[in-house]
Amino acid sequence: MPPVITSIDDLHAIYRRRVPKMFYDYCQSGSWTEQTYRENETDFAEIRLRQRVAVDMEGRSLKTTMVGREVTMPVALAPVGLTGMQHADGEILAAQAAEDFGVPFTLSTMSICSIEDVARKTNAPFWFQLYVMRDEEFVDNLISRAEAAGCDALVITLDLQILGQRHKDLKNGLSAPPKMTPATIANLATKIGWGMEMMGTPRRKFGNIVGHAKGVTDVSSLTSWTAEQFDPRLDWGKIRKLRDKWKGKVILKGILDAEDARLALDMGADAIVVSNHGGRQLDGALSSIRVLPDIVEAVGDKIEVHMDGGIRSGQDVLKAVALGARATYIGRAFIYGLGAMGRRGVTQALEVIRKELDTTMALCGEKDIHDVGPHVTLVPKGFRGEWERPAPNS
Numbered sequence: 001m002p003p004v005i006t007s008i009d010d011l012h013a014i015y016r017r018r019v020p021k022m023f024y025d026y027c028q029s030g031s032w033t034e035q036t037y038r039e040n041e042t043d044f045a046e047i048r049l050r051q052r053v054a055v056d057m058e059g060r061s062l063k064t065t066m067v068g069r070e071v072t073m074p075v076a077l078a079p080v081g082l083t084g085m086q087h088a089d090g091e092i093l094a095a096q097a098a099e100d101f102g103v104p105f106t107l108s109t110m111s112i113c114s115i116e117d118v119a120r121k122t123n124a125p126f127w128f129q130l131y132v133m134r135d136e137e138f139v140d141n142l143i144s145r146a147e148a149a150g151c152d153a154l155v156i157t158l159d160l161q162i163l164g165q166r167h168k169d170l171k172n173g174l175s176a177p178p179k180m181t182p183a184t185i186a187n188l189a190t191k192i193g194w195g196m197e198m199m200g201t202p203r204r205k206f207g208n209i210v211g212h213a214k215g216v217t218d219v220s221s222l223t224s225w226t227a228e229q230f231d232p233r234l235d236w237g238k239i240r241k242l243r244d245k246w247k248g249k250v251i252l253k254g255i256l257d258a259e260d261a262r263l264a265l266d267m268g269a270d271a272i273v274v275s276n277h278g279g280r281q282l283d284g285a286l287s288s289i290r291v292l293p294d295i296v297e298a299v300g301d302k303i304e305v306h307m308d309g310g311i312r313s314g315q316d317v318l319k320a321v322a323l324g325a326r327a328t329y330i331g332r333a334f335i336y337g338l339g340a341m342g343r344r345g346v347t348q349a350l351e352v353i354r355k356e357l358d359t360t361m362a363l364c365g366e367k368d369i370h371d372v373g374p375h376v377t378l379v380p381k382g383f384r385g386e387w388e389r390p391a392p393n394s
């Protein structure tokens with residue numbers, strides 16, 4: 001009997017049993033004390049929903065658009081590095097599940113399956129997430145490859161030029177493929193299903209990098225690659241140049257401050273993603289849902305505002321949309337599904353969220369996702385926080 005999946009938690013429990021500790025910990029961590037990582041989730045719980053009754057709820061629709069693309073619900077799959085280590089061929093399987101479901105898939109620069117691999121195995125265009133590297137030729141090459149593969153949006157991640165420390169990754173010696181230490185071997189011995197599938201695929205290294213980047217000494221270690229290759233000098237001037245290079249839509253990811261949102265708008269971006277990288281970078285930063293209303297207030301009428309961080313249910317998606325997000329992304333929620341049961345698990349994760357979103361919207365008295373606004377929520381007084389703010393740009 002296949003397990004009955006009724007929530008993202010169910011997928012999480014199976015995922016935890018199935019996937020090697022090194023990759024589970026990689027997904028399940030935030031930086032340093034993990035305050036921001038935790039608050040991404042717990043702040044959603046502070047917002048309550050308004051129950052409305054005696055409202056005709058037939059003919060509901062969750063359909064909307066994200067940067068011009070029609071989506072069956074306001075949820076895309078976020079870029080997640082090493083997805084192909086959570087399950088063999090993980091990026092291909094997740095992209096196929098997203099395509100079938102009618103939501104966008106975003107391929108990370110730090111994926112295991114390459115841009116070309118994913119393009120060969122899918123029909124719908126996917127989005128490509130770019131990390132800006134020191135090696136400009138390599139970045140130009142990545143952009144050209146994404147264009148050739150038919151990617152219709154470039155998601156430029158702005159919040160990871162240097163890496164926030166995740167203690168467990170250092171202790172586990174995170175690498176792709178895993179290095180065979182006694183601890184890793186002992187753990188892998190308990191993950192037979194994962195191992196068998198991994199033996200059946202040739203894709204076990206960083207597919208966008210190996211064979212494409214020059215002079216890289218250690219590709220297997222994410223930490224050392226990031227320190228060596230990511231461009232710490234990335235600034236708005238460079239972002240503008242990238243914007244001008246890319247012919248399709250540009251989404252700037254990692255905005256957490258209204259001032260930066262205005263700067264992103266000036267760059268001519270098509271959308272921004274309010275994000276703190278799932279609590280993996282600046283520990284002590286506010287949760288995404290808490291800063292969302294400020295950013296929507298600053299730029300929401302001029303640019304699409306997307307958000308991610310802490311979404312584990314359709315109720316969370318509804319709250320984000322109610323507070324002004326055009327759409328959302330899920331990171332860990334789809335990884336749990338993928339690690340638990342491959343492509344089917346990603347579909348299950350999307351299906352769980354769709355059902356929760358649809359039913360919850362109806363119980364709030366709305367039939368169309370476009371009509372969902374602040375009126376469906378009860379936000380505690382002071383939710384945005386009464387912070388002593390420094391003067392702009394000081």
Ligand SMILES: Cc1cc2nc3c(=O)[nH]c(=O)nc-3n(C[C@H](O)[C@H](O)[C@H](O)COP(=O)(O)O)c2cc1C
Pocket residue numbers: 026027028040078079080081082108109110129157253275276277278279280308309310311329330331332333
């Ligand atoms: C394991 C893991 C790897 C990630 N890798 C990337 C990445 O390669 N590029 C990127 O822009 N964001 C990356 N992110 C951040 C996600 O795109 C997204 O912002 C975050 O997962 C949203 O929070 P959630 O996991 O709570 O949904 C990663 C997140 C996780 C959990």
